[in-house]
Amino acid sequence: MRIVLVGATGTLGRGIHEVLRERGHEIVTASRKGSDVPVDITDPASIRAMYEQLGEVDAVASAAGSVPWLPLDRLDHQDVLDGITGKVTSQVELVRQGAATVRGSFTLISGVLARDPLRTGAVASLANGAIEAFVRAAAIELPQRVNAVSPTVFTESMDAYGELFAGFEPVPVRQAANAYLRSIEGHQTGQVYEVG
Incomplete structure (x- = not known):
């Protein structure tokens, strides 16, 4: 299969x-840099340019997405919008715009905070939950399959995030x-594959 891997330069992408x-x-x-095709998934025009450059593909795998990590009392409106x-919306755009040229499937990234929140992770929980709800809803409309992967913290990332994910x-x-x-x-669609 010919697969587009978005967010290919991060730990999960690799x-x-x-x-x-x-x-x-x-x-x-x-990804934004260091990849075959440049894309900024927060910019719908950049996503459109990526799909125009690629033409038809069999699948899109997204390992990209960023959210602010701040205590709730320090979050402002812009922080929430930035996380969304x-x-x-970046991953929703990958699916929405790709529906015309992706033949097989979309796989998006959510995360453990959709089901097991942490302090400073309110926006991450919001975003992960939204992705999982979107996947379930989009699956009943799209001819392509669409799923999400929802992992916990990675062993390879414990040095950076271990204190936050205590226990x-x-x-x-x-x-x-x-x-x-x-x-x-x-062959499944509308699934959230929980990892850990």
Whole structure:
């Protein structure tokens, strides 16, 4: 399959790339820099340009999305909007605009905070929950399959995030990457694959 991997340069993106490459897929990487195709998923025009450059593809795997991590009493309106743009509307646009040229499936990223919130993670919980709700709703309308992968903290990221995720059992990034493989090569739609 010819698969577009959005957010290919991050920890998860690199793990997905490795798993898909091992399965013999043709992978086109897409991110702000250091990829085959440049894209800023917070900019709908950039997403449109990416799809125009790519033409038809079999699948889109998104490992991209950013949210602010701030205590609720320090969040302002712009922080909330930035989180929604950074993780929700950006991925919704990948699906909405890709519906004309993606033949098989979309796999989006949510995360453990949709079901198990943390202090300073209110916007992350909001965004992850929104992605999961979107996937379930979009699945009943799209001819393509659409799923989300919802991992906990990665073993490889514990140095950076371990204190925040105290008591959470980390998982290797490869475990989440395998959930992407399941979504791309499988047959289900409207699913949220929880990892950890």
